[in-house]
Amino acid sequence: MPHPSSSPIPALDALKRAGLLGTAAQVAVLDYLQRTEHGHFSAEEIHRRIAASGDRMNLSTTYRVLNQLVEAGFVANVSLGKHHSLYELNTGEVHDHLVCVVCGRIEEFSDPTINRRRVAIAKKFGLRFIGKTLALHGVCAACAARAHPPRPRAK
Ligand SMILES: [Zn+2]
Ligand SMILES: [Zn+2]
Known part of the structure; x- marks a missing residue:
């Protein structure tokens, strides 16, 4: 069952x-x-x-x-x-997102400190919280490596 x-x-x-x-x-x-x-x-x-x-x-x-x-x-x-x-x-699981602006890939993360602060901030401004999540925008490691391939290290 x-x-x-x-x-x-x-x-x-x-x-x-x-x-x-x-x-x-x-x-x-x-x-x-x-x-x-x-x-x-x-x-x-x-x-x-x-x-x-x-x-x-x-x-x-x-x-x-x-x-x-x-x-x-x-x-x-x-x-x-x-x-x-x-x-x-x-x-119902609170989480936020890392967004790659190049390939559009999205990773989820959850950070207890951010979650606590988010509730405290919404409360401070009298905002009823309805599940809007945060997104951190950037370039993911794979896209960064494609743009700037690592050079072989000189010995
Ligand atoms: Zn990417
Ligand atoms: Zn998500």
Whole structure:
């Protein structure tokens, strides 16, 4: 018998429990993210994958639904700067992201000190926290090595 926590609540039940309508679009987006746990996707990508599986939904609906799911705490938004965000299932594990601006690779990390400070800062400004995560932008080791291959050391 599977452990209860290994079988997530079906999207529709989860949405209704959270007081959302559970529209077909909400179910499609949440269901997709539940099936791809630990993935990070742009709204365009989510829209494309759902459309490819046969569900009709336009891009503006995808954006609207993603915002609703972020607000309800189902989905976390990883901001990659102006007008560009990735979305992932909010599993309740607080984590942040290292983003390579060259290849787009994303690594996750969790740091207890940052997590504590984040809560304290949100509290100080009276901000209700809804799962926005931090992203550190840079160039990953592989891309840095491609740009500046290490020289053989002179002996
Ligand atoms: Zn890279
Ligand atoms: Zn993540």
